[in-house]
């Protein structure tokens with residue numbers, strides 16, 4: 139985690155658009171985010187690619203912001219699909235190693251990068267469609283809520299065994315912070331209120347509820363759910379395959395990705411000035427409130443997360459997570 143990672147923008151032509159990717163200068167050579175654009179259709183795809191769980195580190199937050207800004211600076215692009223290279227995890231939220239025994243210089247920088255991610259994504263001139271193929275807990279749910287449209291997998295992929303014994307994969311989404319002994323910051327909690335309404339949000343925040351897809355749809359946390367049973371080859375949609383980065387080419391016949399692609403195409407056809415103006419109507423005041431309290435929010439977060447009792451809870455949570463993962 140402490141390796142210094144430098145985002146590097148590489149461009150190369152691909153089909154009707156151009157592809158760019160962020161690669162790291164670190165030893166692992168990992169591409170944190172892969173971006174592709176189709177200038178003819180006016181849509182782009184931003185694929186999060188930080189194994190194993192797309193958790194949000196300082197560098198990951200910055201890579202998403204830089205990628206989004208690059209797409210925004212292209213006047214031909216109107217919408218973007220936010221997706222994950224991991225078919226079972228959209229994003230596992232904040233990288234918990236940023237929170238446990240944090241370095242005092244890095245902690246405020248990390249929080250600032252998350253605040254910036256919120257400002258850039260929620261306030262983007264682009265219409266952002268979240269293709270939520272897998273789990274989206276905590277800040278993973280926040281990422282999805284900061285988008286303009288959310289499509290979640292209904293699960294049922296990756297089943298093991300057969301017949302009645304088939305083990306179903308059921309992704310979940312929600313702000314589960316209280317389960318880690320922490321609280322979502324006001325701007326994140328308010329996003330939930332804005333998305334699912336006051337009473338549902340009040341209860342979900344207190345309980346740290348993670349919703350399965352059908353519940354998430356019924357309370358409006360996602361706008362649509364879609365099966366991921368890959369369709370026949372004949373259902374492949376023109377343009378989608380080209381937009382998918384090479385690591386996700388097999389997703390071209392995935393109904394969820396197809397639905398996200400259609401939604402992004404629909405957004406791209408709306409007159410941009412009208413669409414952006416209407417977005418500001420609903421989002422501007424929330425963004426202004428957050429900017430006004432940004433420094434206070436950083437100071438509160440750093441003070442809160444470094445408390446002994448909070449650290450104790452986080453350490454226990456991470457240990458439980460690691461030992462669950464080891465038992466697999």
Ligand SMILES: CCCC/C=C\CC(=O)SCCNC(=O)CCNC(=O)[C@H](O)C(C)(C)COP(=O)(O)OP(=O)(O)OC[C@H]1O[C@@H](n2cnc3c(N)ncnc32)[C@H](O)[C@@H]1OP(=O)(O)O
Nearest residue numbers: 190191193230231232233234273275276277320321322463
């Ligand atoms: C103080 C105010 C801040 C408030 C704002 C936001 C708070 C947060 O976002 S905190 C992070 C909250 N996130 C979670 O609680 C999710 C934790 N993870 C999980 O529940 C599961 O990993 C998940 C359901 C996402 C996926 O389950 P599986 O498919 O079964 O995978 P594994 O559990 O085996 O995990 C694989 C691998 O990923 C590592 N991992 C998972 N989550 C995180 C994370 N948030 N940060 C860092 N690393 C994470 C996990 O340890 C496994 O790694 P290995 O042990 O190396 O295999």
